[in-house]
Amino acid sequence: MNHHEKFTNLPKRNAEPKAAAMIESFRAIGYSPETALADLIDNSISAGAKNVRIEFIWAGRNSWLTIIDDGWGMAEDEIIDALRPGSKDPDHIRLPSDLGRFGLGLKTASFSQCGRLTVISKKAGSPASHWTWDLDFVRQSGKWEVFQDEIHTNFYEKIPETGTIVLWENMDRLAGNADEEDEESHQNFLKIGESFRKHLEMVFHRYIESGKINLLFNGRKISAWNPFMPGKLPTQVFSEEPLQNGAVILKGYVLPHKSKISEEEYKAGEGPKGWNAQQGFYIYRNERLLVAGDWLGMFRIEEHYKLARIMVDISNLLDKDWQLDIKKSVAKPPHGVVTAIKNYALKVRNQAVEVYRHKGRTIHRNLANEEFKQVWFERKRHGKYHYVINREHPLVKNILDTMPDMRKHLGILLNLIEETVPIPLMIVREREEPESQGRPFESIDHSLLKQLMQMSYDKFISEGKSGERAKELLLLIEPFNQYPEYLEHLTM
Ligand SMILES: Nc1ncnc2c1ncn2[C@@H]1O[C@H](COP(=O)(O)OP(=O)(O)OP(=O)(O)O)[C@@H](O)[C@H]1O
Ligand SMILES: [Mg+2]
Structure with missing residues (x-):
């Protein structure tokens, strides 16, 4: 009896998911606004885009966000496929340049933030086309159905020669039901915009640095924020350690003590979460940052270790092994490498605590x-x-x-x-x-x-x-x- 025959004679009943309930639970996967946006930029990068423009525009409850990329775009059928939850088999081998895995991100990330998602796309040799998911409609109809509605703005003009526009509307989680004049909501919206910017600066810093991608946010270029402060004075760099046959590379950094760099440099080094919270491992999957400063349960966050940051490079061939999650914000080292990673981290941490305590001064002991x-x-x-x-x-x-x-x-x-x-x-x-513990001869004449x-x-x-x-x-x-x-x- 082969695998299929095993099931042929069994009694069966239909147990398809209910569209409304299912889509509603997509909303609760736990994306933050920043991780949701990053997931869509992943798609643009995977589609070979070089330029990605993000517009995040306040208009009260009619606020909207668009991501315009100049990737290779999609033909009409491909748009429909892209909008289908589970559009790709997670087990398929993907190119290193493909940042996707589950065939879900476009939908789950979007629904986590908005009630209406439209994809407008144009591929070489096919006309531009657009399709929309609207949660209100799915709730009403109970059907997995996208539709084509008029789009009011001049999106068809905005689309590059080839490329894709993703449009979020009804952004209940980002703008709520606010009036356009509601200043408090507006300020809150601007704050979200700022954290979008900071997050993208960090997550895609290697793509930005190498010039693979240009990101514009509301017309302003997004610069790279590199957690390892390259070229910065006395940063200590550890030698690389390959694991899992070279599919994983560790590289430790001990950043300079505050007293060794300018106030500006210190401020720049702190990153989105601040010095203390940014310590730990930085896991990159094909150069895209998944985890930004976390000891992965091996150690606790402690002030003394805040100068330790360890780069962990993994390839997308290890997604299963490292338990990559849908949001691309979690990855866990498999059992086999935990000890090696921990030992490497211990070395870096020891050095970090030295620098922290001695203010990075050279000790002429010998x-x-x-x-x-x-x-x-x-x-x-x-x-x-x-x-x-x-x-x-x-x-x-x-x-x-x-x-x-x-x-x-x-x-x-x-x-x-x-x-x-x-x-x-x-x-x-x-x-x-720890920060309030005075050091020898500190703040005295x-x-x-x-x-x-x-x-x-x-x-x-x-x-x-x-x-x-x-x-x-x-x-x-x-x-x-x-x-x-x-x-x-x-x-x-
Ligand atoms: N900006 C885009 N340009 C071209 N194709 C896209 C774009 N966004 C999505 N697609 C297509 O839609 C598919 C589904 O995207 P989606 O983000 O839902 O899943 P994924 O990227 O394959 O995997 P993951 O769930 O890990 O993100 C992609 O595999 C890609 O083929
Ligand atoms: Mg994706």
Whole structure:
């Protein structure tokens, strides 16, 4: 018995979906306005478009959105097919240039935001044509039926030589039932427009950067927002790691500390969600961003790691493996590669936390293999960790040496400080409000620091060291190593 015969003799009843109910549930797939729009731009890119114009026009309840592309377009039958839910088999192998998968996006993304979807398209050698889905009509008729209505505006003139226009009307979720004069709704609409722009800048940044596509939003060019801030001063780039026979590539970046870049650069780096929320993995499927900053359940978002961003490139051959979702906003690594990805991320995260804590300054720990003089040591005592002040630190040693009578008292004082370091309080504070934890010598007058530096310098000189050598030695002393720029102010 073959596969088909297995079912031939069984009793059967029709259980087709009810159009109205089904289409209504398409509305609840969970697109945000931004992911919905991006899904339609995917279609334009897949159709070979080079220029895509988006118009998002306020007119109260009559507001509308159009996406006009100069891709290869569709003949009339193809428009109908495109409007059919499930127009393509998700199992079909698709070209790398095809960003689609399920044969649903056009419909689900559109219905998530509007009640009326019209596709106007023209293919080389065929006349332009248009067809419309209208949810009100489907609700009334209960039928899976598109229709052809007059279109009021001059869309047929707007269409390029070949290409497609997607039109959203009755945008109940974006403009609601507002009057055109309703200023609050208008402002809200403009805000959505701004987040459209930001989202597209991010999702398609590689297409924009490589010049594969030009995006215009209400007449203004959409620029690329690259989460890895290429060419930006001291960004640290990790070497690539291929997985799944090279179908997946990891590449880690640790972005520069705030103090290392200009205010503008810092602001530009923050992206749509802000620095903290943009940490983590960036999953690209054929160069189109699916996941923008997420630790994929492997780690929590934490302030200390906000400089870590890891590029994960996957190809559309792995859609099933990585559980791509309809909205193209979720992808999950398969079990087989989770550990490798996690290990790679650990390396990048460790580096990110270093940069975060040390403000990205270079630490001259190993200069000429000489010992670095830090202020605090971690020591183990009866199996437990304690923090002790380095008696050999030049500033400490100096005081102890110059006041031999006070040596005992100073020792007691140092002990007292060591035993009462408020570790629990520091830990809680660091965890709860890491950004509010002051760093050494932050926001105080640095004249004391400079004075200490000068004193130590004088001492080296008095011991017969050359100026050059004295400066070298200063860089081996905490905290002077953090402020190499002050070396210039030293006087003999
Ligand atoms: N702008 C366009 N230009 C040309 N053809 C298009 C355009 N938009 C959609 N199509 C055609 O309609 C089909 C259905 O589009 P739809 O977005 O619903 O599904 P998909 O892109 O195939 O897959 P997915 O559900 O993953 O988006 C596409 O496969 C394509 O053939
Ligand atoms: Mg699609």
